[in-house]
Amino acid sequence: MYSTSNHSWTPSAMKRKTSITSSPYFVYVLVSPLFLVLLAYVIYPLFQTFIESAQIDGTFSLQNYLEFFSLKNTSNLEALWTSIYISILSVITCGIVGVGMAFLLERYEFPGRKILSVLVMVPMSLPPLIGVLSFEFLYGKSGIIPRAFQAWLGLNEVPFALSGITGVLVVHTFTMYTYFYMTASAAIKGLDPSLEEAAASLGASRFYIWRRVILPMLTPAMVASSLLVFMISMASYTAPLIFGVERTMTMQIYLSRTNGDLDMAATQSTILSIVSILFLLIMRWYQNIRNYQNMSKGISVHRTEVKSKVGKYVAMILSLIGVMILLLPILVLVLLSFSVDGSWTVEVLPTEYTLNHYIELFTDSRTWRPIANSFEMSMIATIGNILFGVAAAYAAVRLKFKGKTLLDVLIMIPWALPGTVVGINLIAAFSEPSVFSLNQVLVGTFWIIPLAYFVRHLPLVFRSTSAVLLQMDRSAEEAARSLGASWWYSFRRVVFPMAFSGILVGALLAFVQGIGEFVASILIYTSETVPISVEIFQRMYAFEFGTACAYGVLQILLILIVLFISQKVSGNNNITV
Amino acid sequence: MPNLYEGAGILTNVKLDHVSKYFDKVIGVENIDVEIRSGEFFTFLGPSGCGKTTTLRMIAGFYYPTSGRIFFGDQDVTYLPPNKRNIGMVFQNYALFPHLTVFENVAFGLQVRKKSKQEIREKVERALKMVHLDGYGNRRIDQLSGGQQQRVALARALVIEPQILLLDEPLSNLDAKLREETRVEIKRLQLELGITTIYVTHDQAEAMAMSDRIMVMKNGVVQQVGTPEEIYNRPNNQFVASFIGESNLLEGTVEEMDDRLVKVRISPELVLSGWKENAAPGVQLKKGEKTTVSIRPESIREASSSEQGEENVVRGQVTLSEFTGVSVNYLTRVGEHQLKSMFVNRGFRVYQRGEELTISIPKESVYFLG
């Protein structure tokens, strides 16, 4: 330990053995601010929430938990159960769609494949609230598609409509199948075709090869995505909110909070936190288990061409339907963003159109305000994320100290926690002055939302930066040091420029996520600090669909720009976030 | 030695009947017409990209020929899917199933064939014993060394008692010493089982050491088919002569010719005579015309300076002297040519660079390539 830290520090430090920087404990001085930030804004709020849930009138009591699990009023247990079963069903539907798409696009050549494989990631570009709203506009009770069928078939009522749990499931499938798609298509790309050939040469039929070779090899990727989708579904708040499913954990927390029952909200939050952190730990544990993909190199892609005439037509029609489903949510938002507010009531499509919403976005100060708010708050949070993320990534990749795993887990916890829980935690922690808030009350001020964004997006810059640092050849930094550069000089001139692409990708992502954030904001915003998503939500309920959708289109545009830049910047560098 | 082949007589010959394979416009192989005899160790040899793998994959059923037919015995298998062919194949990267143990890998083909548990256990254990991996059944694949993985792949291919064993550059991922050992092992197994074996390699030494017959290929076209001796001693063309072993290829003009002897002038200082019948098939030697002569380095011997002036004896200056222990290799400049020669080390004096050396080229070692 002593010699390694000496070695990795400056050669001049070796001459001055007595200097503080050559002490093996100096590294802990360096990483302690990181742990302090995590303690202040992750651990302490979690702990405060727990305290709140386990106290009644200042004395320790498990009364709240007894109430939660009480069989007399089962609404909490029902909510827990509903959350779990929605999550399980979401895993199943996302798995089927995601893995199916991955196989179709990676293994078959058919008319429409190219466009489908571009559009397949579209759901990633929808901010959570916007995604759900577009589904409500398209397929809800007064949605365009059901009304179109009603008009076409001449019925008195809409023949079908998305609502309740089905609605939640459909939205989950649409927005989360990409997690399965991404891991499955990476795994399929990594499948060595000679394994299938080996099986065939041993006499195995197509079906047998699937059962005994392909599926078992994909299992690790599928388990990982299942855990992820389960976790995100448990945290889902917007879909149940819009489709009116009140008995889910996140909705219960929200309702308890708005009813002023903070103790119950804290209890529900603590229980949901435990579930989420448990899943995070299972995922980490599972990811450390060997996966099979990287055993052989030099893999060539081979796609089976769909040759038969019938097959081609079927493929073409299905691709077309797929393209429509993927594009409609964006198209409907664009269409509605031009509709005159209040003009769309019982018709299939809005009847009056205007450009005014877009003009107002930037000219009307009342409409501009949320945009300015969101930009400002997200920017502040992102700067915090960059400072923290780069330092933490450098520490995790380059320094040697005990507690690295702890650092990693602590950074990932806010990502695993539902936004609702993050909101409740911050309320619990910062409704009163504390050392971590410089003796200020933060709840009800401007600073609480940037803090929430900072916490929610803590892992983004960290992960993208550590990914590039891990790939980066360490000897470049060592060469700089050997040429006489100080640690700071080589960091500035060598490490930072080389890691820049990773930092930028993570920072942009954190920034747009902040712009789209809804779940935590809705709990902690003030009338002064309304962010875009909350404004969209309020406009929706004021039936100002046009303005709401114009905001939404703006958010989508921002995301597309960021995705485009990230793709350009990261190029072949595999920056995984 | 446990014998896998209880049911003898399942061996078969393989016939490629004017087989060509194009990838769109790119030529994979062109017009291959060859018969691999039952029980033979047959090698496809050629530089990378010459079409060896393509040919092997057509035999395995992973590619279908663009034209021509493939027969196993009397059965036309041209379009038979690979899982119906009863072949054993060993892949270059072994293609072992990483999610299965050694035992399960070897058992895979038997499970496909729905053999009883009892039979599978017996056969797998026998196969593992055969490749000296008894006791390794429960290991995971990534717990094995490269050589052991190779032997698992071999056991997996052989345990299904295939009619034909196909091996695609099976030694190319092993280091030199292991390659040597595994080469001997594969040959031993093949001899003991007597199985028809098709072996792909770009390493001519490997091909020469193992094969009953070799098919030499270049750019998708067969150059020569023959035993190692035939290929080495009577190469069909310059490509074969230079690809297999080393050779001095010298261009010259036929100066004199009678019924038995041909005299070729390579340069003013170098005139060689050789036997007329010592020529590649189809070569027509005519007085005054150009021809190419091939001389193997090891056929050249050191001559005493008193022999100088006799036929095929020349004197030159050593430009490179290489002592390898087994032999001494020289490059000797004669006029504008550099002649490679190799003398087995019997304790002769070693000439140094710059010294004069007299060499003699036996008439029977002068081979006319046309």
Ligand SMILES: Nc1ncnc2c1ncn2[C@@H]1O[C@H](COP(=O)(O)OP(=O)(O)O)[C@@H](O)[C@H]1O
């Ligand atoms: N699947 C394929 N698609 C297109 N061209 C191929 C394919 N497989 C092989 N080829 C071409 O066919 C030729 C022979 O290749 P191959 O049989 O792999 O050579 P070898 O095994 O002798 O190195 C090469 O020019 C190669 O580029």
Ligand SMILES: [Mg+2]
């Ligand atoms: Mg090959």
